[in-house]
Amino acid sequence: MVAPVVLVIGVIIGYPLVRGVFLSLTDANEANVERNIGVNHLPATYKFTGLDNYRAVLSDGVFWDRLGWTVLWTVGCVSLTFLTGLALANMLNRTLRGRTFYRLALILPWAIPAFISVFTWRMLYNEKNGILNKLLAGGGIDAVPWLNDPTWAKLSVIAVNVWLGVPFMLVALLGGLQSIPGELYEAAEMDGASAWQRFRHITVPGLRSVSSTVILLSTIWTFNMFPVIFLLTRGGPGDATEILVTYAYRLSFIDSPRNFSESAAWGVLILVLLSVVAVVYRRALRKQGEVW
Amino acid sequence: MRRGIRGATATALVAGLALAATACGGGDSGDGGNSGGELSGTVTFWDTSNDAEKATYRKLAEGFQKQHPKVRVKYVNVPFGDANAKFKNAAGGNSGAPDVMRTEVAWVADFANLGYLAPLDGTPALDTTDDYLPQAVGSTKFKGKTYAAPQVIDTLGLFYNKKLLKDAGVEVPKTFEELSKAAKKIKAKTGATALYLRGDDPYWFLPYLYGEGGDMVNARDKVVEIDDGAGVKAFKTIKDLVDSKAAVTDATDGQENQLKALKDGDVAMAVDGPWDIEGARAGKAFKDKKNLGVAPVPGGSSAQGSPQGGWNLSVYAGSKNLQASYAFVKYMSSAKVQQETNEKLSLLPTRKSVYDVPAVKNNEMVKFFKPAVDGAVQRPWIAEGNSLFEPVKVQMNKVLTGAATPEQAAEATGNAYRKLLKDYK
Numbered sequence: 001m002v003a004p005v006v007l008v009i010g011v012i013i014g015y016p017l018v019r020g021v022f023l024s025l026t027d028a029n030e031a032n033v034e035r036n037i038g039v040n041h042l043p044a045t046y047k048f049t050g051l052d053n054y055r056a057v058l059s060d061g062v063f064w065d066r067l068g069w070t071v072l073w074t075v076g077c078v079s080l081t082f083l084t085g086l087a088l089a090n091m092l093n094r095t096l097r098g099r100t101f102y103r104l105a106l107i108l109p110w111a112i113p114a115f116i117s118v119f120t121w122r123m124l125y126n127e128k129n130g131i132l133n134k135l136l137a138g139g140g141i142d143a144v145p146w147l148n149d150p151t152w153a154k155l156s157v158i159a160v161n162v163w164l165g166v167p168f169m170l171v172a173l174l175g176g177l178q179s180i181p182g183e184l185y186e187a188a189e190m191d192g193a194s195a196w197q198r199f200r201h202i203t204v205p206g207l208r209s210v211s212s213t214v215i216l217l218s219t220i221w222t223f224n225m226f227p228v229i230f231l232l233t234r235g236g237p238g239d240a241t242e243i244l245v246t247y248a249y250r251l252s253f254i255d256s257p258r259n260f261s262e263s264a265a266w267g268v269l270i271l272v273l274l275s276v277v278a279v280v281y282r283r284a285l286r287k288q289g290e291v292w
Numbered sequence: 293m294r295r296g297i298r299g300a301t302a303t304a305l306v307a308g309l310a311l312a313a314t315a316c317g318g319g320d321s322g323d324g325g326n327s328g329g330e331l332s333g334t335v336t337f338w339d340t341s342n343d344a345e346k347a348t349y350r351k352l353a354e355g356f357q358k359q360h361p362k363v364r365v366k367y368v369n370v371p372f373g374d375a376n377a378k379f380k381n382a383a384g385g386n387s388g389a390p391d392v393m394r395t396e397v398a399w400v401a402d403f404a405n406l407g408y409l410a411p412l413d414g415t416p417a418l419d420t421t422d423d424y425l426p427q428a429v430g431s432t433k434f435k436g437k438t439y440a441a442p443q444v445i446d447t448l449g450l451f452y453n454k455k456l457l458k459d460a461g462v463e464v465p466k467t468f469e470e471l472s473k474a475a476k477k478i479k480a481k482t483g484a485t486a487l488y489l490r491g492d493d494p495y496w497f498l499p500y501l502y503g504e505g506g507d508m509v510n511a512r513d514k515v516v517e518i519d520d521g522a523g524v525k526a527f528k529t530i531k532d533l534v535d536s537k538a539a540v541t542d543a544t545d546g547q548e549n550q551l552k553a554l555k556d557g558d559v560a561m562a563v564d565g566p567w568d569i570e571g572a573r574a575g576k577a578f579k580d581k582k583n584l585g586v587a588p589v590p591g592g593s594s595a596q597g598s599p600q601g602g603w604n605l606s607v608y609a610g611s612k613n614l615q616a617s618y619a620f621v622k623y624m625s626s627a628k629v630q631q632e633t634n635e636k637l638s639l640l641p642t643r644k645s646v647y648d649v650p651a652v653k654n655n656e657m658v659k660f661f662k663p664a665v666d667g668a669v670q671r672p673w674i675a676e677g678n679s680l681f682e683p684v685k686v687q688m689n690k691v692l693t694g695a696a697t698p699e700q701a702a703e704a705t706g707n708a709y710r711k712l713l714k715d716y717k
Contacts, residue, residue: 030384037609122545127549129552236689237543237544238687238693240695
């Protein structure tokens with residue numbers, strides 16, 4: 001009965017994974033892999049090079065630079081997204097007029113294809129003609145080089161990613177909040193617990209299982225969040241906003257011939273890093289008595 | 293993306309199915325050819341012209357159908373920025389590649405090196421090669437074979453707003469130093485910034501580099517040149533222009549921002565190419581078309597030079613309709629089409645004979661750009677030619693934002709080149 005599952009997993013996960021690991025141990029690039037173009041048949045001429053790619057990547061400062069920024073980006077995005085989502089979920093977890101409208105409005109960023117939102121943001125951020133700077137100019141403030149200064153560009157990409165990520169957090173946490181029995185709050189109120197105490201001792205523990213899951217998922221997504229960075233800044237200015245995955249993309253798609261093997265090595269390293277994070281995180285949760 | 297795992301799985305499945313479907317769908321009957329002496333079938337043409345040009349190109353391409361009623365031309369406009377990657381994905385994956393593509397001059401050697409292009413020597417695509425300008429032919433050759441037909445040639449020039457310069461009482465600058473000196477006057481008298489400096493596109497770095505007597509690489513002797521003194525000076529020039537506020541720049545969207553700044557009269561000058569002539573003339577600063585002046589790109593401390601660019605037409609080696617594709621290339625690079633392109637868009641022909649046509653000869657933009665093209669610097673026509681740009685782009689961004697000094701930038705670019713070009717010194 002599990003045969004179809006095994007088959008599908010084997011085809012869509014297993015094969016690409018094994019192939020990627022294999023490529024990372026070779027010197028394959030666009031010019032030496034097998035191709036059939038019209039009547040031309042070009043045979044594969046790449047060879048096995050062992051761990052050379054990994055050695056090259058790990059001894060190059062670029063990898064460590066990019067890793068540093070990627071970690072900062074991930075931690076920044078996930079914490080801001082989570083806190084904003086939590087605050088908004090708490091606000092919406094009450095009966096108020098037009099609640100459906102607010103919920104819909106907050107889910108809107110989720111409903112728009114990411115690349116469209118990112119392009120819109122890019123227009124807003126345009127230093128010379130963008131609305132953001134026009135608004136600032138109205139308030140007598142100098143134009144901000146949103147995407148043209150390394151620090152501003154970093155803040156800008158984080159802002160967009162948070163904007164894109166909040167709805168997911170909001171929905172997940174709202175679901176979590178609604179599963180906490182109202183009686184707990186009533187009882188606490190009778191005992192004279194303040195709003196902060198109720199939040200601290202009922203809401204936070206009640207949300208733990210939901211939040212631990214969404215934080216882990218969000219970490220993995222953000223770590224590999226290609227479209228926001230690529231479409232907004234192409235990793236620029238310079239390489240200021242380049243995270244590990246966008247750099248791997250640059251290796252295999254921008255230079256010619258495309259360097260499949262080194263890019264694959266980056267991919268494998270990213271996978272290893274994320275697996276380590278997931279395992280450590282799970283351990284930490286288990287220590288707190290969380291079953292996940 | 294945020295729709296996460298389920299979405300991704302679905303996409304992967306759909307992609308897998310699509311792949312399977314195309315794999316089975318091979319062996320299409322698209323023989324096309326000229327079996328009965330008459331061409332038939334479909335020619336898919338990827339055009340990379342910009343928004344101001346594409347309507348004209350579509351019309352020209354579809355004009356082919358009048359000569360060959362049984363051929364259907366499928367015109368697709370692919371934005372220049374995506375075209376290289378899109379073609380490689382399609383050509384390498386054997387699905388969705390066009391029969392004919394308008395290929396940037398630096399891409400030809402690259403695509404040919406990877407086996408993606410059909411050689412055109414001895415095919416109907418190249419009828420009279422003697423008619424082509426020699427420098428236009430340079431970029432179509434790779435390892436002794438011809439892989440493209442030249443369609444348009446271009447180089448960079450200095451576009452200037454005659455009125456603004458006149459109001460400021462300055463001459464058109466001949467060097468970047470003169471430009472920098474004139475900048476204060478222009479700002480004081482007209483409020484406009486002197487120059488828009490494309491900080492987002494490495495192609496625009498070349499005049500600064502050539503102006504110092506440098507080059508990216510010397511392909512003949514296999515030497516990386518960018519990290520010698522000229523490269524450092526070139527990075528310093530762009531940094532100084534921006535720091536002194538003689539120029540404004542951007543790390544993104546430079547094409548749109550530059551054109552808009554020029555059209556609106558916010559900048560007095562911009563380094564640009566013939567492809568933006570029509571676009572610029574549409575702006576409010578050039579309601580009087582004569583207000584747009586074009587001069588040679590300013591020189592540096594030791595020379596003056598701008599890169600030779602342009603577009604070629606190449607045929608995909610896997611095209612199922614090679615005969616019709618060759619004929620289409622011949623048509624699109626013919627004297628008649630080149631003349632029309634010039635009349636409508638002021639783009640520069642690659643055929644000597646077209647320059648003899650009075651309407652072309654007297655075109656004001658041709659009058660300027662033809663001598664400029666004749667003096668333009670040919671780029672290294674090597675397979676990695678296009679890849680030489682990315683490191684420059686990263687470093688010029690870094691220099692302009694203060695993240696690297698000109699010395700560090702030149703050194704980093706040189707190192708990147710040596711990594712890319714393994715047998716270079």
